[in-house]
Amino acid sequence: MRKHYLFILLCVFTLLTNCSGGDDSLTTTTASTTAAAVKTGKLTGKVMSQNGTTPIGGASVFTFDDKYKIYYTTSDAEGKFTLDAPEGNHTIYIQTGNGTNFRTEISANVKDNETLNLDVSQTKLNQVAKIAYVKGTYDKIEDIITTLGYTATEITNNDLANLTTIAQYDIIFLNCGSRNNYSSNPALYTAIDANLATFVANGGSIYASDWDVAYLVGGTSNTNNCSLAGGFVPDTKLCSKNIGNVGMVGATVNNAGLTTALGFNTLNINYDLGAWQKIINYDPAYWEVLVKETSTSDALMIRTNHFTATGTPTTPIGTNTTFVTVCITLPGNIQISISVPQILVPYLVALGATVGSCSGSSTSGYIYYTTFHNHASGNIGNAGVILQYVILNL
Incomplete structure (x- = not known):
């Protein structure tokens, strides 16, 4: 009986020893069958506007693997990028803003541990948005749009009063000095204000410069007080007065993405056309400050996608449906x-x-407002590069 007992102990010891060895074998097998590291290559290139000569900084460049994992980078101030991408045939996406208005898709065959340089003919940023502008007195944003190689359609204040007309566009630019003759036709501007509210609430984006802040907060061609009649942005969100002084203003870029796109974070802005709309106060939870005056920290360029309004109809806006x-x-x-x-x-x-976007209302488009613009004299310096950014990121 004792021999049987010893024999059993010997078997148990042998079994435990073999099991230990079995664990080592299992570990080795598991390691050998673990998925190998993803094979990747590199894509390099330079994002350009449609004119083929203007580099686009701050553009998103990305693709996905077969499990929908994203591979992402951004272009620098010279438009250059390097993207690590998984091996195989992939669609490469190039976008500015959130990609709704300017984007390009190209096919690329990525090879393991190799670099593929994309030609600038492939990496030009396409305009997929329909853009409109209202002609101004002191400002021609359409000139910058055209110089970049893109197109915009001129519309009038009468067109702004027709929701069906403006609903076909994705972006509307409001040039400084275009909101005129307010007192002679207040009903026209009442309709405009309601339509712009509907346009933005349903995803359309607008840009207003200097005096045309009146489209946002009310008043005529310029505003001298807060809480004026008209406009569609709540008075509690923004106040601007036409008290800015003529001269050069030192400015600081207050947004990391904009700094990357521009390649600088300080500049001088030349306010050379007389008094300009100075932002007196704003709701910091509603507006993001992109550029501020260096000495005073006053906001010079702001944006929001937090606009909401009760009672605005749900209306399809623009052309982006796919x-x-x-x-x-x-x-x-x-x-x-x-x-x-x-x-x-x-x-x-x-x-x-x-x-939806990572911030803001799920349906709101963007509102950009700059206290500066491309002056009739053309004397804008580095502010011109900022306005290019505005156009491409609406």
């Missing part, structure tokens, strides 16, 4: 807003993306 804006979180808890084909949305949402 792409959807989503918010994706990158490593480091960095959030980016991009636009992707509708077919990708369910897969990205399953990985944690959310539909």
Whole structure:
């Protein structure tokens, strides 16, 4: 009986020893069957506007692998980028803003541990938005749009009073001095204010410069007091008075993305056309300050996509129907807003993306306001590069 007992102990010891060896073998097998590191290559290039000569800084460049993981980078101030991308045939997306208005898609065959240089003919940023502008007295944003190689249609204040007309556009530029004859036809501007509210609430974006802040907060061609009649942005959100002084103003870029796109964070802005609309106060939870006066920290350029309004009708705006804006979180808890084909949305949402921009109202378009503009004299210096950024990021 004792021999049987010893024999059993010997078997148990042998079994444990073999099991230990078995664990080592299992570990080795598991390691050998673990998925190999993803094979990647590099894509390099230079994002350009349609004119083929103006580099676009701050553009998003990205692609996805077959499991819908995003590979992402941005272009520098010279438009240059390097994207690590998974091996294989992929669609490469190039976008500015959240991709709703300017974007390009190209196909590329990425090879493991190789670099593919994309030609500038492939990386030109396409205009997918319909753009309109209202002619001004002191400002010609359309000149900058055209110089970049893009197109815009001139419309009038009478067109702004027709919702069907403006609903076909994605972006509307309001040039300084275009809101005139307010007192002679207040009903016209009442209709304009209501239509702009509907336009932005449903995803359209607008840009207003200097005196045309009146479209936002009310008044005529310029505003001398707060809480004036008209406009569509709540009076509690913004006040601007026509008290800015003529001269050179030192400015600081207050937004990291804009700084990357421009390649500088300080500049001088020449206010050379007389009194300009000085921002007196604003709601910092509503507006983001992109450029501020260095000495006073006064806001010189602001934007928001937080606009909401009760009672505005739900109206289809613009031409962008095949792409959807989503918010994706990158490593480091960095959030980016991009636009992707509708077919990708369910897969990205399953990985944690959310539909809509990362901030702001889910349906609101952007409102940009700058106290400066491209003066009739053309004397704007580095501010011109900022206005290029505004155009491409609305």
